[in-house]
Amino acid sequence: MAKEITSRNENYSQWYNDIVIKAGLADYSAVRGCMIIKPYGYAVWEKIQAQLDRMFKETGHQNAYFPLFIPKSFFSREASHVEGFAKECAVVTHYRLKNDASGMGIVVDEDARLEEELIVRPTSETIIWNTYKSWIQSYRDLPILINQWANVVRWEMRTRLFLRTTEFLWQEGHTAHATRQEAVEEAERMINVYAQFAREWMAMPVIMGRKSEAERFAGAVDTYSIEALMQDGKALQAGTSHFLGQNFAKAFDVKFLNSEGALDYVWATSWGVSTRLIGALIMAHSDDNGLVLPPKLAPTQVVFVPIYKSREELDRISSVVSQLRNELHAVGVTTHYDDRDNYKPGFKFAEYEMKGFPIRIAIGPKDLENGTVEVARRDTLQKQIVSSNSLGKFIIGLLDDIQNNLFSKALEFQRQNTTVVNSYDEFKSVIAGKGGFVLAHWDGTPETEAIIKDETKATIRCIPFDSKPEEGKCIVTGKPSMQRALFAQAY
RNA sequence: CGGGGUGUGGCGCAGUUGGUUAGCGCACCUGCUUUGGGAGCAGGGGGUCGUGCGUUCGAGUCGCACCACCCCGACCA
Structure with a gap:
């Protein structure tokens, strides 16, 4: 299959694209800026959805669904909201096609x-608040705690698989x-x-904080x-929440x-959070051998x-594997048995590494003899021979270990790459x-932020919630500042 | 929208100063042998060379136009 991918050092963007394509997460489509999320990528999204949905329900929310189309007039109601989204809206102007008079297609x-053009939602605040108006009379109707799973369209100039696509x-x-x-x-x-989900499920450390005025959502306080x-x-930016x-x-x-x-x-x-989280997942953990998925979000663990x-040997192995799989399923571990005969083991090893399966178990004649299996973990690529007795317990522990290890590695990386500076130079x-x-x-002003962005391409990602108040001077203007802001070049 | 790049079987590429039957690797199909890190041999199928117009006896190759996609930048989740 010759599935080698570009190394991160050589070309980071290409490495990212290679992983998305070669791990089978998504494909480019015939529509500019839009991607096809393939079954494996969609399975990751379903894992993300399932857990987030659980967390939303636990915090009292219900799911509902609002229209894809929004009357154009709704958008102009909230001034800064329109301004924020106007440049990237797809507009529906007609509702019918016909055969061309000269016979040249349709x-x-x-x-x-249309009497009034329809906007393809870039977000749903307007249609939802137009609806809430009819749902709310008294304080007894409140709170309303609603979530919707949907697609949205933002007409971006430049797109990247999962990170920024026209439709996502x-x-x-909306509460x-x-x-x-x-x-x-x-x-x-x-x-x-969101922070809890990122840390515990994606094994991805995040900094939580408040956006500056310039980076704030259009229409939010x-x-x-x-x-x-x-x-x-x-x-x-992996997730946002707005006080409107x-x-x-x-x-x-x-x-x-x-x-x-x-x-x-x-x-x-x-x-909201989006399929962009899949991009985050890729870039947080993966390596030059391919995708690395945290066990809690891997479609198959x-x-x-x-x-x-020989055929006879395969049959004996298959029957042992079948028992082991039952044992693993009983303790909630998801498994796959790859008994394809047209690929050799080495090929399969490489393929599952590319796809980021957290654990690979090889089982051959020696293992049948010794009552063992060879367990390989994706995060460190280490292999060990393990007794197949009470494999369930071992695997549970190992999955946990991998999940924790990915988080620790990412956290260590974040620490190594967070720098406190005291001068603009x-x-x-x-x-x-x-x-x-x-x-x-x-100094807290948009003007200073703009200067920094202009000169360094770095923006204020957030003012972290957990940063201690600390007196200092703005690195650009020298004006007093009570707190440090978190800067970075961003996706 | 600016800069750069690429379009040739499913994928990755070669194709000389234009020359007739357009190649190679991988993948695919059949058979046999293999199987503890991307198997080997034999046979086989698959291409209007991105699109259009032009130059020419002759265009994958030259010219013009267009289209698509990728990378870098400006805009953004």
């Missing part, structure tokens, strides 16, 4: 122009609350859910994000009667590869050199 029927899959939570405090708490709760560091030293204040309630006139009988605007939040000479040399996260004092 054309848009100009007689079928995501979830968007309505009676008080400001409750909405703020909700926005904070959900960014914490406050945006919180989780920021992850990729292996090339660039930051990736009363902006959308005012734009869509959503008022409620509070318990004192007074009329007030509803408080809102929205929050263990693959069995038989090694045999130092800042520039770190950003231009080793890259990574840079913690620096900033």
Whole structure:
């Protein structure tokens, strides 16, 4: 199959593309900027969805579905929201095609122009708040805690598989609350859910914090994000949660009667993560042999590869594997048995490494004799011979170990690549050199942020929640600063 | 949108100063032998050379135009 991939050192972007394609996660499509998520990639997304959905339900949310199309007029209601999205909206103008008069294929029927154009949703705040208006009368109707799993379209100039595509899959939570405090708490709760998911399930350390004004979501009062560091030293925003204040309630006139009988605007939040998480997963853990997936999100955790000479030997191995698989299934481990006869073991080893299966178990004649199996772990590529007695317990422990090891490695990388700087010169040399996260004092103004972005391409990823107050001077203007901001070049 | 690159069987590529039947590796099909790190041999199938127009006795090769995709940058989750 000759599936070699470009090394990270040689060309990081190419390495990333190679993994996506050769691990079978996704393909380019006939539509510019849009990708085909292949079964293996979609299986990863389903694992992500399943766990997040569980966490959303545990925090009291329900799923619903709102339309793909949004009347154009809805968009203009909230001024900064329109401005933020106007440049990347796909617009539906007609509802019919017809045969071309000159017989040259099919054309848009100009007689079928829509009265009002429809926007293909880039996000659903407007259609949802237009709906909430009719759902909310009194404080007894609140809170409304809704999530939807959907596709959205943002017409990007330049796309990259999973990281930025014209159409992508995501979830968007939209909640309505009676008080400001409750909405703020909700926005904070959900960014914490995302952080927990990233750390515990993706084995990916993240920095949680507040966005600067320039990086804030269009239409939000406050945006919180989780920021992850990729292996090339660039930051990736992995999830966002917005406190929307009363902006959308005012734009869509959503008022409620509070318990004192007074009329007030509803408080809102929205929050989302997308298939971009798969890109994050790839760039957080994978190596030059291919994809590395954390056990908790791997579609299949263990693959069995038989090694045999004769049909009879294969049959004996298959029956042992069948028992072992049953044992593993009983303790909740997912497995696959690759008994294809047209590939040799070595080929299969390479293939499952490319696809990032956390554990590979080889079993051959020697193992049948000794009651053992050969267990290889994807994260370290180490192999060991293990007794096939009580294999379940061993595998459970090993999966856990791999999950933890991936997180520790990524955390160590993040630590090694987070630099505290106290001057602009130092800042520039770190950003231009080793890259990574840079913690620096900033005077809090968009002007200074713009200068830094202009001169170094680094942006403020967030102002971390857990950073201690610390007096200092802005690295650019020298003005007083009470806290360090987290800078990086970002995806 | 600017800069760079690439379009030739499924994939990766070669194809000379234009020359007739367009090759190679991998993959695929059949058979036999193999199987503890990407198997070997034998036989076989598969290509209007991205599209269009032009130059020419003759175009994968030369010219013009167009299209698509990738990489780098500006915009963004």
